[in-house]
Amino acid sequence: MAANALEFRTCPITGKKVYATAQNLIWANAVTAVVFILVGGLAALLVLLTRWPAVHLLSPDLFYRILTLHPIAALVAWIIFFEVAGLYFGCTVLLNSRIAAPKVAWLAYFLMLVGAALVAVEILIGNADVMFTSYIPLQASPLYYLGVILFAVGALVACGIFFGTLAIAKAEKTYEGSLPLVTFGLSAAAIIAVWTLASGAIIYIPTFLWSLGVIKNIDAAMYRLIFWGFGHASQQINVTAMVSVWYLLGVLTVGLKPVNEKVCRSAFVLYIFFINLASEHHLLTDPTLSPAHKIANTSYFIYMAALASMIHALAIPMAVEVAQRKKGYTKGIFEWLTKAPWGEPGFPALVFSLFIFGFIGGITGIVNGTEQLSIKSHNTWAMTGHFHGTVVGGTTLAFMGLTYYLIPLVFRREIIGKKWATAQPYIYGIGLIIFTLSMIAAGTLGVPRRHWDITFADSIIPFSFDPTAILLVTLTALGGLTAIVGGAIYVGVAVLSVFFGRKLAPNEAKLI
Amino acid sequence: MAITSPETYWWKPADKEEKLWITIAIVWCLILFTMMPLWHIVGGQNPSVEPLKIRPKDYEKISDAFIEKYKIGEESGIPVVKPPDGADVYLRGQMWNWMPILELKKGVNYKFHISSIDLMHGFSLQPLVMNFQIVPGHDNILNITPTSSGTFHIICNEFCGINHHTMVGKIVVKD
Ligand code: HEM
Ligand SMILES: [Cu+2]
Ligand SMILES: [Cu+2]
Numbered sequence: 001m002a003a004n005a006l007e008f009r010t011c012p013i014t015g016k017k018v019y020a021t022a023q024n025l026i027w028a029n030a031v032t033a034v035v036f037i038l039v040g041g042l043a044a045l046l047v048l049l050t051r052w053p054a055v056h057l058l059s060p061d062l063f064y065r066i067l068t069l070h071p072i073a074a075l076v077a078w079i080i081f082f083e084v085a086g087l088y089f090g091c092t093v094l095l096n097s098r099i100a101a102p103k104v105a106w107l108a109y110f111l112m113l114v115g116a117a118l119v120a121v122e123i124l125i126g127n128a129d130v131m132f133t134s135y136i137p138l139q140a141s142p143l144y145y146l147g148v149i150l151f152a153v154g155a156l157v158a159c160g161i162f163f164g165t166l167a168i169a170k171a172e173k174t175y176e177g178s179l180p181l182v183t184f185g186l187s188a189a190a191i192i193a194v195w196t197l198a199s200g201a202i203i204y205i206p207t208f209l210w211s212l213g214v215i216k217n218i219d220a221a222m223y224r225l226i227f228w229g230f231g232h233a234s235q236q237i238n239v240t241a242m243v244s245v246w247y248l249l250g251v252l253t254v255g256l257k258p259v260n261e262k263v264c265r266s267a268f269v270l271y272i273f274f275i276n277l278a279s280e281h282h283l284l285t286d287p288t289l290s291p292a293h294k295i296a297n298t299s300y301f302i303y304m305a306a307l308a309s310m311i312h313a314l315a316i317p318m319a320v321e322v323a324q325r326k327k328g329y330t331k332g333i334f335e336w337l338t339k340a341p342w343g344e345p346g347f348p349a350l351v352f353s354l355f356i357f358g359f360i361g362g363i364t365g366i367v368n369g370t371e372q373l374s375i376k377s378h379n380t381w382a383m384t385g386h387f388h389g390t391v392v393g394g395t396t397l398a399f400m401g402l403t404y405y406l407i408p409l410v411f412r413r414e415i416i417g418k419k420w421a422t423a424q425p426y427i428y429g430i431g432l433i434i435f436t437l438s439m440i441a442a443g444t445l446g447v448p449r450r451h452w453d454i455t456f457a458d459s460i461i462p463f464s465f466d467p468t469a470i471l472l473v474t475l476t477a478l479g480g481l482t483a484i485v486g487g488a489i490y491v492g493v494a495v496l497s498v499f500f501g502r503k504l505a506p507n508e509a510k511l512i
Numbered sequence: 513m514a515i516t517s518p519e520t521y522w523w524k525p526a527d528k529e530e531k532l533w534i535t536i537a538i539v540w541c542l543i544l545f546t547m548m549p550l551w552h553i554v555g556g557q558n559p560s561v562e563p564l565k566i567r568p569k570d571y572e573k574i575s576d577a578f579i580e581k582y583k584i585g586e587e588s589g590i591p592v593v594k595p596p597d598g599a600d601v602y603l604r605g606q607m608w609n610w611m612p613i614l615e616l617k618k619g620v621n622y623k624f625h626i627s628s629i630d631l632m633h634g635f636s637l638q639p640l641v642m643n644f645q646i647v648p649g650h651d652n653i654l655n656i657t658p659t660s661s662g663t664f665h666i667i668c669n670e671f672c673g674i675n676h677h678t679m680v681g682k683i684v685v686k687d
Contacts, residue, residue: 181514261522287652303541310537378643379669448669
């Protein structure tokens, strides 16, 4: 922590300057992220084994408690800590720059850490059985909301550090010309993050005061509207950061060079302008908004953001192909693909992430986001399946793939268990494909989300699902267990390598 | 590479293939864009189109009066209500049941008012799988015409407390 602000080394692989202060901050944020995915993964295991009727592990109160913890640990803490690490990497290492105000960056880190820990503890001791959405009038303890606020403020400060560092790099001319594409994409993510965290404050501060009794009444529908202004927009940080990581993985595995910088950058700009506006698709079946409002918000604007994803979906495979052909893999139509580095973790992570995000998460997102089809899927497992396609199959898997390269590149340790690391994206990816598709199918048969007992054994009015639905839930459990094995391998390899991996010599240009 | 600064002039026209793809994507987006309002008009089923606020206390009074007026019996302690053709129907979500059990006639249009008197609930009609968010303080107004007879169930798919998973309601449609 006490590194000299101007101490740096030169990376033997990329030739970039890596400042010790920045490196320590990236390390702390990334390691914390991995700790939280471990917590989130354990929670996923418990929740999954409870939803599987054949096992039905937890009691109802514990189930709803752990179901509140799972997204807080995975969706909020893991992803955002990792994103902060990624932002710092993008603005320091990629730009040869020192980091702005390292002390403030550490403050941001501790705010986030204290906030996340507070939220997790409040949930575990039973003070916040409200699901991560904490819909009013469900009420958690004031400390729960305070934890969320601290975390959000910390993340906001981290975005400030990112922009400050961009300004320093520009002023000190540590790079020439425009920002590298990856840093440009991360900047788009940071801009979206600022807006998101601001609306987070708008909704969590009054809710905090309400839990203290200072404010008497908050309208439940108004809460939902603003919560999703924050909650949905924060998913767009994840999309934008994930796409930036896709480009980065392309560089690290095949030496990707964007075919047309203008096209890629314009697509990122589309994200900034349009993606936040789609947040009302969470409210399509609510009795709050007029149809005109819903249609304008969720059709016109979201499709401009979908367009951006479509552009990246071409630009990335295209650039991979160009890079591979330059290396001489020019036979037939597909030699560039068959000769791709499938035997190192980054490439399958990129491919599975692209595939699951686009074909499972993306398509179901567009479908669920239409006014009438939302009636079919709202609050069913089809939704849960959809966002495990985006935020787990897409974002989480991309971040996992990147980890195997950050460890040698930035932390200068050799990966322990390279074979395990290579198998990991396959296991996680295939598990998730089975998990999400079965979950979506179960949802279309009516299986609800957030539900302890789909056999309705304790109901006054009996009801039971079609046996097909139960079969699909079982398949979901099997796919989920496979993915959890993949997740465990990730945590194992990452932790062992970071702490016990052989230290690389200063001039050792070994990546993986 | 994507981790180094691009050459100075990167504002270059896109390739033929890229242009073609982007054109296809834009056309696709435009089709989706027109489908949404179009389907709102020609499609048979839409979510609530009349947002209306109502205080949970007031809603409870109206729905109690509705139950009292048209009650025809009781089942497991829950009133069974048969509203007249075309009546306004009040279906109340509360911890942890849907009140009352309804008996409706096939082919008749009813104006449903669904709301909650405590937390949020998730109206999920089975086996049709039609879902609506039920929010206290707001009346979810839906014009519903049952087109087939039989027994339908309503489960709750929004977390509403410790017994959320026991919340089941019933609608019986008769010929
Ligand atoms: C292999 C890993 C995972 C498995 C097997 C898994 C499984 C599950 C299951 C079974 C549920 C509960 C569904 C319900 O009861 O309705 C759930 C909910 C959820 N998961 Fe995961 N999950 C995994 C990883 C993740 C990750 C990495 C994230 C975030 C980045 C995530 C985000 C969520 C969210 C946001 C919910 C919704 C909770 C709610 O409805 O309140 N999951 N997951
Ligand atoms: Cu309920
Ligand atoms: Cu419920």
